Amino acid sequence: MNNILIKHARIIDPKNKLDEQTDLFISKQKIAGIGKAPVNFKADQTIDANKLWVIPGIVDISARLREPGLEQKANIESETRAAASAGITTLCVPPDTDPVIDEPAVVELILRKAKQAKQSHVYTLGALTAGLKGEFLSEMASLKEAGCLGVSNARHAINNPLILRRAFEYASTHNITVFIEAHDKYLSENGCAHEGAIASRLGLNAIPYAAETAPIAQILELIRDTDIRVHFGRLSCARSIELINEAKACGLKVTADVAAHQLHLTEMDISSFNSQYHVIPPLRTQRDKTALRQGIAEGNINCICSDHQPHEIDAKLAPFPATEPGISGIETLLPLTLKLVEDGALSLSAAIASITCNPASILCLDTGHLAVGQTANLCLIDPNKEWIFNADDMLSHGKNTPFSGWHFKGKVVQTLMEGNTVYGPL
């Protein structure tokens, strides 16, 4: 089926500053026209989208699919299916798979499996150091050649600042973006909760702000003279935003994202030892949550990601500190982002930009918007649909979510990837 007419939808495309009720025409898997039918267009399929929104397919800058190596938790097929159901048409996988994405063969394996699944565009980040061990540089140029959109040491610290500095220089040589999850393992000392009133009360090993801000400050100093793009992912502290703003003011090419759950939860939520709230970086204070929301609203944080980390049931069935951190977040990325609009924290246009064109631009991908000629990756949303999120209904193999039972307004009804319906009525 080649030609699709999406009739009378409210088309919201922040990048192209489009927000109007009109028709969208898809031909040969591409957007062939908006508002005006292309010459000789004859629809094979018509979607009546009156009362629906059309937004660009969502781009998730960090989603762990667990394959290869951790298939007991999830796999590429299951997680991309979940992504499609949540309106996500492009996602990027961090390199901490097993084996680590530090050679082209692993990239090829992931891309091949994703292609077979035909649910979502999957991209990878390569390892910054071999085996993520922080000792030797990875073959970044080969990884880029194999399709990696950037390099990262995921949550594994590089303890030797000289190696870190050289890794930046080498990445910069090859014009590769470095993705950082700032987390100092010494400062966090096996911690599982924010260093503050709640951790003190519950007697949990605490993670101070400095576990995030000290490495960010160090990296910003190291890249001062390097013409490199650095993306800081999963920020949790108000101070991190300040550091990044200072660096931007000095002309450094830095960007940042935040996990959707950090914009809705705080340290208070762990006070009953519920392991579904165990995340790294930890949930911080109300003040940090407010600063992160503000960071998104003011554009100092560029995008929101799912920080998807599906787990098998047993991973969360233990005393709080013994459980594995992470939320299966791919299916709540859009609902939690729309909730920010409902809360008055963000304009609709900024909310959608933060999960479409903004992450796409950080990944240097020409997607996440709806210009004519673009690949038809898009998502239809019923903005008035009120629904209750239920962990049991999740398509992800990981049912680990603290959001079960939450009320949301606005639900994906159909997702198109390359003009094909990957979720919703055919």
Add this chain to the structure above:
Amino acid sequence: MVNKPTRRTDDLIGQDLWNIQLDDQGQLKHFLTIEGLGTNILNQILDTAESFAGVNESVKKVPLLRGKTIVNLFFEASTRTRTTFELAAKRLSADVLNMNISVSATSKGETLLDTLRNLEAMQTDMFVVRHADSGTAHFIANHVAPHIRVLNAGDGRHAHPTQAMLDMFTIRRNKGADFGKLRVAIVGDIMHSRVARSQIHALNTLNTGEVRVVGPKTLIPKNIESMGVNVFHNLEDGIKDTDVVIMLRLQTERMQGALLPSEQEYFQLYGLTEERFNLAKPDAIVMHPGPINRGVEIESSVADGDRSVILNQVTYGIAVRMAVMSMTLGGNIMGGNITDGNNTTQNQENK
């Protein structure tokens, strides 16, 4: 049930902890933490313990828990705590099973939950749990069969509520039931101490006049003031004019991880000497949850002195644990006469 995504506020902290510990009638069901329990429950524990204190002296056993099976589930080594729980259970006529899990199941790869399921299948009635991870007692209470009761015998750095209650019992016996006029200092490694956290909750629930914590910044957790304590970093200031001084044990492994330079310097700054103890009120008592490091946190002459109630604490431990066991497992026993005489009076102990 629908969870509106509104955030909890301060007054709701611990609501979940509270709910799971009490039954529909507001009676104690599990004993996991002091946090969230009301003054009435704590006083009920103290009153009940008072009635059992006589059992230890005159009557050998009471048949309250005859036919019940209590499992001491210790994932962490302990001699004294386990022994007093065992004695308490036996004096209530319960059958006791001691499980030292650190050397059995978990080393064979069995999960905590598997271990619980197996013990449940043996028709047990109560788990007394000690574990190195904070939150373990809550985890177990959330996952056991509904008829099983859970007592926390220490979980990580989180809580050790029976120890705190025996400390309250000791204070009440020595200082009377009006905690409002008392100034209490807890000295030492607050950071790693589950005992301190439970003591703070208990003292504040019993409306203690002032609760202080004293120690170097490396051993005082962040925002501890939010638990209702005043923080002191100088021992002399911290114990001045106090009625009760509680010294905490300093684990020798604290020298690793750069928390302290040496035991010698610690003793110089935070060791309780006679001279320093004289800064407290003349009738002040000194307590210690044990085991004592003589010459590290406390001078022998103070530990063994006439204002020390350290050994009384051990004795009272049995009565308090009997109280909690009977309240959670035996239903309401207050009102029945267990021993003849003054079971609910808060008698001052004469020294």
